């Protein structure tokens with residue numbers, strides 16, 4: 176008789192974005208004339224840059240000829256891509272990361288969700304609250320947590336690190352020592368960033384306690400300030416305690432193409448075993464490589480023209496972020512983020528719950544955002560807006576906020 180993985184049953188009801196989708200659909204059906212502006216889900220809207228499109232076309236062309244056709248890609252990624260990533264994203268920033276420490280994948284979500292497989296089920300995880308839900312849910316599915324507690328909206332057996340207004344949305348080093356620490360900076364959903372000296376404290380803490388940091392820097396390309404590290408490997412000793420996830424999704428608009436990578440330094444040992452070899456084994460067994468044409472498109476992101484084009488796109492989104500942040504502040508809202516990240520985190524007015532504010536905003540302004548409580552209990556009374564809309568819609572949304 177087959178049985179199910181009962182850990183899946185611990186996961187509470189509906190996924191945040193499906194609830195938002197349902198509410199917006201219902202509202203749209205009841206109010207067909209409503210001109211709804213979506214600043215909720217974190218998906219990009221600008222088309223792919225010309226250099227990327229060109230690389231895709233020529234890679235497709237190669238696939239059409241016997242002499243240049245490509246079948247299965249190497250499961251850890253093509254060398255041309257791993258080499259350029261190591262050089263441009265790491266070595267030129269002073270980080271000692273080699274091409275064979277980079278594992279190319281179909282995006283950061285799968286890697287962030289799958290990485291837990293190489294750790295023992297008894298490991299205790301620490302996550303920020305609010306948090307990108309994948310870190311917690313993937314560990315729940317693996318049986319690394321207890322049951323969900325409806326009252327506290329938390330899973331037993333997980334160390335939650337509150338990120339609040341009082342601590343500047345920065346997690347504090349946990350008193351109860353975790354084995355695995357998930358950090359994401361620039362942060363989704365708060366848009367907060369960690370300065371280098373602060374991140375160094377986490378690296379030192381992890382090394383002292385033999386913990387591993389799982390560092391998600393999917394939004395690294397949005398950093399504009401000087402003393403904010405782009406990679407955890409800018410910190411001393413991080414090669415011995417940290418894995419880093421990167422994505423081409425928000426950097427270069429690959430949300431639909433799918434490309435990302437994970438860095439596992441060879442110096443990172445747990446119980447004397449190199450995590451590099453475990454992740455290589457896992458990747459080789461369960462993943463058959465990102466498509467050649469997509470990896471060629473990824474390579475184009477690092478060309479002179481490609482780099483310039485994606486920087487222009489990021490500047491466009493960050494222009495939106497500035498409009499949102501300043502627009503909200505002018506309309507009397509408390510808001511943060513939006514300076515080194517495409518997310519703006521605003522406090523709901525008059526102690527409204529995140530969902531009350533969602534409903535009010537949808538009905539009165541026809542603007543869709545994301546309720547902060549969907550990212551964890553400390554997200555309650557907050558709301559996330561994204562800078563990924565069009566400039567025109569962003570400006571219109573802010574005008575509507577002013578007349579709320």
Ligand code: PLP
Nearest residue numbers: 282283284307363393422424435
């Ligand atoms: N990590 C964070 C923090 C994200 O916000 C996202 C996407 O929204 C991802 C990872 C997933 O990135 P990808 O599109 O590469 O799977």
